[in-house]
Amino acid sequence: MKDFFKKLPEQAVRVAVVFLVFVAVVFVIRQFIIPPEMKEPALQQASSMEREVAKEIQYAGAQICEQCHEKEPQIKKIGYHRDLSCESCHGAAQKHVENPTEVKPTSPKKRDYCAYCHKYNSSRPTGFPQINPDTHNPRKPCITCHNPHNPKPPTTPRSCAACHAQIERAKAASYHALIACSVCHTAPEKHKTSPRTVIPTKPDKREFCGKCHDKGSPRKGAPTVDMAAHGEKYVCWQCHYPHTLGGI
Amino acid sequence: MEAAQNFMELSKQVVGFIYPNEIDIQWSILIVVYPYITGLVAGAFILASLVKVFNVKELQPTYRLAMLTALAFMLIAPLPLQLHLGRPERSYEMFMTPNLTSAMAMFGFVYLWYLMLVLLLEIYFEYRRDMIVWSSESTGPKKWALKLLSLFSTDISEKAVAFDKKTVKIITIIGIPSAFLLHGYVGFIFGSIKANPWWSSVMMPVVFLFSAIVSGIAMVMLLYMIIIPLRDGKIDMKCLDRVASFLFYAVIVDFSIEVLDFIHRLYESEESIKILSQLVETKLFMSMVVLQILLGMLLPLGIMVVIKVFRLQEEVRKLLYFVCGLLIQLGIFSTRWNVVIGGQLFSKSFRGLTTYKMELMGIEGFLVALALLIIPFVILSILIKLLPPWKKGELAGS
Amino acid sequence: MDRRDFLKHLGWVISSGGILGGLSADAWAKMLNKTYDTTKHYYGMGIDIDKCIGCGRCMQACKTENAVPAVPYYFRTWVERYVIKTDRTVSVNTLNSDEPGDVLVEKDVLRSFFVPKLCNQCDHPPCVQVCPVGATFKTDDGVILVDSKRCIGCRYCIQACPYGARYLNPETRVADKCTFCYHRLVKGLLPVCVEVCPKQARVFGDMKSIASPLGRFTRMNKIHVLKPSLNTDPKVYYANLDGEVN
Numbered sequence: 059m060k061d062f063f064k065k066l067p068e069q070a071v072r073v074a075v076v077f078l079v080f081v082a083v084v085f086v087i088r089q090f091i092i093p094p095e096m097k098e099p100a101l102q103q104a105s106s107m108e109r110e111v112a113k114e115i116q117y118a119g120a121q122i123c124e125q126c127h128e129k130e131p132q133i134k135k136i137g138y139h140r141d142l143s144c145e146s147c148h149g150a151a152q153k154h155v156e157n158p159t160e161v162k163p164t165s166p167k168k169r170d171y172c173a174y175c176h177k178y179n180s181s182r183p184t185g186f187p188q189i190n191p192d193t194h195n196p197r198k199p200c201i202t203c204h205n206p207h208n209p210k211p212p213t214t215p216r217s218c219a220a221c222h223a224q225i226e227r228a229k230a231a232s233y234h235a236l237i238a239c240s241v242c243h244t245a246p247e248k249h250k251t252s253p254r255t256v257i258p259t260k261p262d263k264r265e266f267c268g269k270c271h272d273k274g275s276p277r278k279g280a281p282t283v284d285m286a287a288h289g290e291k292y293v294c295w296q297c298h299y300p301h302t303l304g305g306i
Numbered sequence: 307m308e309a310a311q312n313f314m315e316l317s318k319q320v321v322g323f324i325y326p327n328e329i330d331i332q333w334s335i336l337i338v339v340y341p342y343i344t345g346l347v348a349g350a351f352i353l354a355s356l357v358k359v360f361n362v363k364e365l366q367p368t369y370r371l372a373m374l375t376a377l378a379f380m381l382i383a384p385l386p387l388q389l390h391l392g393r394p395e396r397s398y399e400m401f402m403t404p405n406l407t408s409a410m411a412m413f414g415f416v417y418l419w420y421l422m423l424v425l426l427l428e429i430y431f432e433y434r435r436d437m438i439v440w441s442s443e444s445t446g447p448k449k450w451a452l453k454l455l456s457l458f459s460t461d462i463s464e465k466a467v468a469f470d471k472k473t474v475k476i477i478t479i480i481g482i483p484s485a486f487l488l489h490g491y492v493g494f495i496f497g498s499i500k501a502n503p504w505w506s507s508v509m510m511p512v513v514f515l516f517s518a519i520v521s522g523i524a525m526v527m528l529l530y531m532i533i534i535p536l537r538d539g540k541i542d543m544k545c546l547d548r549v550a551s552f553l554f555y556a557v558i559v560d561f562s563i564e565v566l567d568f569i570h571r572l573y574e575s576e577e578s579i580k581i582l583s584q585l586v587e588t589k590l591f592m593s594m595v596v597l598q599i600l601l602g603m604l605l606p607l608g609i610m611v612v613i614k615v616f617r618l619q620e621e622v623r624k625l626l627y628f629v630c631g632l633l634i635q636l637g638i639f640s641t642r643w644n645v646v647i648g649g650q651l652f653s654k655s656f657r658g659l660t661t662y663k664m665e666l667m668g669i670e671g672f673l674v675a676l677a678l679l680i681i682p683f684v685i686l687s688i689l690i691k692l693l694p695p696w697k698k699g700e701l702a703g704s
Numbered sequence: 705m706d707r708r709d710f711l712k713h714l715g716w717v718i719s720s721g722g723i724l725g726g727l728s729a730d731a732w733a734k735m736l737n738k739t740y741d742t743t744k745h746y747y748g749m750g751i752d753i754d755k756c757i758g759c760g761r762c763m764q765a766c767k768t769e770n771a772v773p774a775v776p777y778y779f780r781t782w783v784e785r786y787v788i789k790t791d792r793t794v795s796v797n798t799l800n801s802d803e804p805g806d807v808l809v810e811k812d813v814l815r816s817f818f819v820p821k822l823c824n825q826c827d828h829p830p831c832v833q834v835c836p837v838g839a840t841f842k843t844d845d846g847v848i849l850v851d852s853k854r855c856i857g858c859r860y861c862i863q864a865c866p867y868g869a870r871y872l873n874p875e876t877r878v879a880d881k882c883t884f885c886y887h888r889l890v891k892g893l894l895p896v897c898v899e900v901c902p903k904q905a906r907v908f909g910d911m912k913s914i915a916s917p918l919g920r921f922t923r924m925n926k927i928h929v930l931k932p933s934l935n936t937d938p939k940v941y942y943a944n945l946d947g948e949v950n
Contacts, residue, residue, distance in 0.1 A: 067469045069434055072457040073427065080422075088402075096402055099838050106851035107843060113887040116769045117896045139902070146761050146900040150768050175759040175902060180808050181785050181816040182757045228810035302790075302811040309874055310775040317777075323796035325821075325868025326779045332859040332872065392857015392877035399837040399856060410860050411836040500934050501830060501866035654868050655950055657796055 116150035119143075123151070126158065130207050137208030138187075147171065147206065172200040180224045185253065187211075187221045214250045221253065225301050233304045242266070242300065267294040312663075321588075322658025331650045331662045334670040336386040338642045339678050341492045341514065343379050343386070345638065348489040348515070349522010350376040351424075351481060356552065358478040364548040370695035371533070372526045373432065377425050378686035384417065386678055389669055409495045420488045424481040430455075431470045431477065433693050435462050451692065489518045496645060503578035504585075504649040509567050516560040521638035523553045528631040531624065533690065539701030543620055550627050554610045557634070561603050581656045589651050589659055594644045602637010606630040740890045742844035746911040747884055748939040749898070750921040751820055753946070755905035758783055758818035760799045762897035762906065769885060769896040776800060778871045780882040781822035781897050786948060788815045794948050819949050820906065822897070823848065823869035823882035824930060824938030831861035831870065840879065846911075846939060847886050852878045866931050867938075884908075 088097070095101050120143040124131045127144075134140055145151050148163040166172075169191060178188040195203070203212045211220075218239045219226035229235060239245070245258035261267070264285060270277040271294075272285045289297065313329050320329070354372035356362045388394045404411035434456055441452035490511040496502075497510025507513075527549045534541050571579065586594055609626050612618075618626070652659050665671035766781050767774060776798075783799040789812045799818070808816075825848050832840050832848060839854035840861055850861075855878035862870040862879060873880040885895035893899075898908040909918025918941070925943030931950065942949075 067466050068461050069431070069457070069459045069466065069470070070473070072459055073430065076457065077422075092402065096399075099403055099841075102403070102838070102851060102854060103841050103843075106841075106849060106853070107886075109851075109853070110849055110883065111887050111890050113770075115888060115891075115893070117765060117888075117893075117899055119893045119899060141904050142902045143899050145765070146902055150765070174761065175757055179758060180810050180813065181787065181818055183754055183817070186757055224810055228813075231809070231811045310777065313775065313777040323784075323798075326777065326782050326798045327862075327868050327871040329777050330872065332862050390858075392859070392872055392879075393855065396837075396854070396856040399839075399854060403838050405835050405838040407833045408836045408860070410834065410858065413836070495860075499830075499834075499864050501864055650863075654866055655796070657794075657950075 115152045117145050118150075118152040118155045120145065122155055133205070133207040137205075137210060139207065139209055167199060167201060169198070169200055172204075172206075178223050180227070182224070184225060185221050188223045189220075214247075218245070229301045232302050234300060261295075262293075264293055316661055316663060319661040320658060321660075322653070323655055324653035324658040324660050325655055328650075328653050328660060331647065331660070333646055333650060334390060334662075335643075335647075335664055335672065335675045336390040336670050336678070338639070338646045339675050340383065340386040341489070341518075341646070342521070342639050342642045343383050343678075343682070344489050344492060345514070345518030345642075346522050346525050347376045347379045347383065347420075348485040348518045349520065349524075350379070350526050351485045351522070352519050353523045353526050353549070353552070355478045355482050355485075358475050359482065362548065364542075364544050365552075367542050367545045367696065367700060368526055368530055368549060370432065370693075371530060371690075372522075373425070373429050374686060374689045374693065374695060375526055375529060376522075377429060378682040378689055380417075380421055380425055381685055382678060382682045386675075387413070389674065409491055409498060412491050416484075416488055416491055420481075420484050424477060424484050428474055428477045428481065429693075430457070431473045434459060434470055435467050437693070438462050448692070455692075486515060490515050496649070501654055502649050503576065504582060504652070505645065507567065509563060513560070513563055513567065516556065516563055517638050517641050520553065520556045520560050520634060523549060523556055524631045524634040524638075527553060527627060528635070529686075531628055531631070534696075534701065537696075537701055539696065541624065543623075546624070546627060550610065550613070550623075550630075553630070553634075554607075554614070557603065557607055557610070561607065564603075578656055581652045581659070585648060585652045585659060589661070590644055590648050593640050594648070597640035598637050598644055601633055602640055606633045606637070744912060745845040745889075747825070747846050747889065748909055748911050748918055748941060749822075749825075749884070749895075750907040750909065750918050750925075750927075750941045750943065752905050752907070752921070752925065753817055753819060753942060753944040755903040756783065756818040756820055757903055757905075758785060758799055759902060761900045761902065762820060763800065765896040765900040766882070769888075770883075772880075773874060778873070778880075780869075780880070781820065784819045784821060784949075786815075786817055786819060786946065787813060788946070788948055790814045815946060817946065819942075819945070820897070821867065821869070821930075822940065823865075823884075824867055824936065824940045825882075825884060827937035827939060828935060830864040830866065830934075830936060834860045834864045836860060843886075845889070847884050847889070848881070849883055849886060850879050850881060852876055852880075855879050866934050866936065 095105065120131075123144045130144070134142070145163075147166055151163040153161045154163045173191050176188055178190050182188060200206075204210070215221065217226070222239075226239075229237075229239075242261055243258040246256045248256045249258055265272075268285045269275060270280040271282055273282050275282055294300075316329055350372045353365070354369050354376070357365045357369040388397060391397055400411055400414045404414070437452045437456040438459060439462065441449050441456065444452065493511030493514030496505040496514075497507050499505050527546070530546065530549070531541060571582070606629075609630050613623055613626055647662050650660075651662065667673060760783060763779065763782055766772060766779075770780055772778055772780055779798075784796055785799060787795050787808060789795075791812070792814075825846060827846070829840075829842060829848050832842055836858060837854055837856055839851045839856070840848060841851070842848050852873075857872065857877050857879065859872055859879065862872065865881075870879055870881040872878070885893070885897075888895060894908050898906045907917045907921050909916035909921070911918065921943065922941060927941045927943060928945040929938040929941060931938075
């Protein structure tokens with residue numbers, strides 16, 4: 059062993075010494091000087107989860123509201139807003155839960171808040187009640203006519219467009235613009251007050267469209283075609299979507 | 307907040323749809339500078355290794371210069387990374403608890419390995435004898451600096467010098483795969499991101515490596531052509547021609563690999579091809595088609611073919627080599643830009659493109675990037691003063 | 705080193721190993737909350753595209769609850785609006801963004817809908833894989849968290865996320881993202897986006913619980929996840945998701 063070290067040139071020994079000193083310093087620092095919290099992933103993750111869990115809560119959750127406010131949740135449960143959480147409209151209320159007398163949640167009483175959901179947007183799913191805020195009782199606060207906790211409309215909607223605005227607008231630009239919805243869809247009165255329990259009918263046979271569009275139909279102005287020879291395998295609306303025909 | 311103002315302007319320049327969080331480019335010009343710098347390090351080292359391992363004797367005049375160039379750039383390499391971190395004061399964590407599945411965690415270890423065990427060690431053994439001789443000939447701080455750098459060694463016997471030479475060769479042999487790792491891992495950092503189809507590619511580490519070799523060889527060639535006249539020396543044309551030859555081969559390989567990647571993408575025509583084509587045709591047109599491909603690759607390639615086919619005069623060759631070297635630097639920098647910035651300009655929804663507004667001032671701004679590119683040359687000039695790459699006889703030319 | 709030193713050293717090694725090994729589920733539970741056991745839960749979310757009305761209450765509530773910067777450029781959750789026209793062009797934009805919305809002509813529209821997006825809390829998260837310091841990690845209950853004290857702000861995770869769910873918080877300068885409101889989950893509350901949704905378009909579930917709201921959701925709907933080919937195994941399950949959504 060000693061012979062080997064004697065044979066090793068002195069510059070190699072010098073380099074080796076420098077290297078070993080460096081390694082030793084790093085080793086000492088890492089093993090003994092750095093505290094374990096900086097080195098162990100498990101400890102760090104645990105501490106991180108603790109900090110995450112300790113974060114402040116802003117929204118209390120609808121269940122807590124019911125503990126003090128009995129009236130409004132009861133009203134809400136039977137209406138169209140039953141799935142709407144209290145804090146969706148009244149904002150984050152945890153601070154109110156912690157200090158009920160001094161901190162009050164907000165209460166949107168103007169027209170602008172309801173518009174977030176109910177302003178007409180053609181991408182909303184059909185059947186969702188939408189209005190044009192510029193024409194629907196402009197300037198009047200929505201809560202004047204609609205109780206926000208049970209927002210039943212004050213009068214039964216007259217037109218299907220109240221909830222099916224997108225279809226109505228598409229139809230209004232189509233060849234079927236002057237045809238009322240009730241011509242093709244029979245809607246029981248109950249559908250207007252309880253939409254999901256009773257659903258309007260849809261035509262189910264080709265002959266229905268044929269009443270106007272078959273060759274020899276008495277209806278003037280409607281384009282006709284020989285139904286016996288035209289698309290026999292299919293029902294008409296598979297190809298011709300009735301709400302957006304042609305267009306102006 | 308003024309950042310919001312900034313974003314509002316940026317969002318006006320968005321084409322199509324981007325995820326809302328993508329409005330901000332995450333990796334800025336600093337992250338373009340970093341692979342450019344480590345590329346120069348790896349490339350310069352590969353040139354140096356041609357001398358020591360593959361015994362290309364004509365390249366001997368560039369050996370020490372290449373090593374010093376690699377060292378100068380290596381010393382600056384961590385700076386762009388530090389400056390771009392959101393929390394630079396925590397960067398030591400990569401040493402404490404590196405996540406072993408992350409390619410980026412390799413950085414500290416690969417960097418230290420390459421700097422200490424390859425570059426510093428090789429430069430030590432290469433210069434040891436000369437440092438001892440020079441320290442005995444100088445006085446004052448230079449004398450002590452040289453003594454320190456030589457680790458206070460004194461043996462300049464033939465046997466010791468022979469040991470040094472042998473060690474240099476061994477270190478270079480280890481150094482070649484280390485250089486590949488040093489720059490290849492950067493390519494892997496990009497190439498392993500499946501979320502980004504511009505980056506995600508098997509060829510990424512290979513493309514990075516070969517463009518690094520091209521840029522490194524070109525840089526050493528440029529420096530050789532600038533420094534020798536500054537020291538009143540004569541350029542060794544045999545050496546220069548040989549360097550240019552190797553550069554030529556490297557450019558051909560690099561170009562072939564990039565063309566292969568391009569053809570492959572177009573042919574397979576995956577989901578991302580539409581947005582990527584749009585990216586190249588609009589946002590990246592100048593930097594990719596003009597700077598990277600035409601000026602940075604095809605033009606130098608053409609020039610070097612002309613030089614090889616027609617036997618041109620020495621002065622003409624020198625001028626053309628110089629032009630090639632500059633064009634290649636521009637081209638490789640653009641390559642880095644196109645990879646890093648280009649990969650962030652399109653949305654991961656594949657439906658839109660955003661913009662990069664490079665700041666002038668600011669810690670990730672243009673001026674800082676420029677400074678980071680200039681400082682290595684300053685360091686190099688200091689190193690050359692302290693450890694001259696050529697002896698007086700060598701400067702006179704072959 | 706003599707025997708005494710060796711035994712001292714050995715004792716130190718054993719005791720520190722014991723402390724770390726002892727970080728069992730019980731220890732975690734004690735640390736978090738006396739009754740919460742991370743190994744007894746595994747969270748996921750269901751989103752029904754046909755129910756979303758694009759009201760944006762979820763986006764706004766999330767910003768309030770989680771102190772996300774109030775500008776429209778950082779989101780933990782957001783809603784995208786898709787309009788697919790009869791000429792097969794698709795236009796997409798984020799709800800409440802400053803860009804002017806697409807002026808629609810209804811008859812040109814083939815399909816149109818809203819898609820809520822958020823961190824998918826993947827089972828094979830690419831973000832966790834690439835974090836150089838292990839600052840982002842997956843908990844036992846399936847939530848991916850970011851340790852804001854460890855994150856060095858390198859933004860590699862933001863690059864690696866295929867869904868654009870992450871952002872760099874401009875105030876703390878570390879990476880940030882949706883945590884399924886983890887601080888609420890351990891207390892038995894719902895994430896706020898689920899809490900305030902007027903249509904129950906978002907359904908939150910504990911997959912380890914015997915009865916979970918995700919049960920019917922995953923039984924009755926054809927489920928799709930975003931970018932399945934990337935094999936990230938997201939835990940946000942979409943019902944009625946259109947193929948144009950990516």
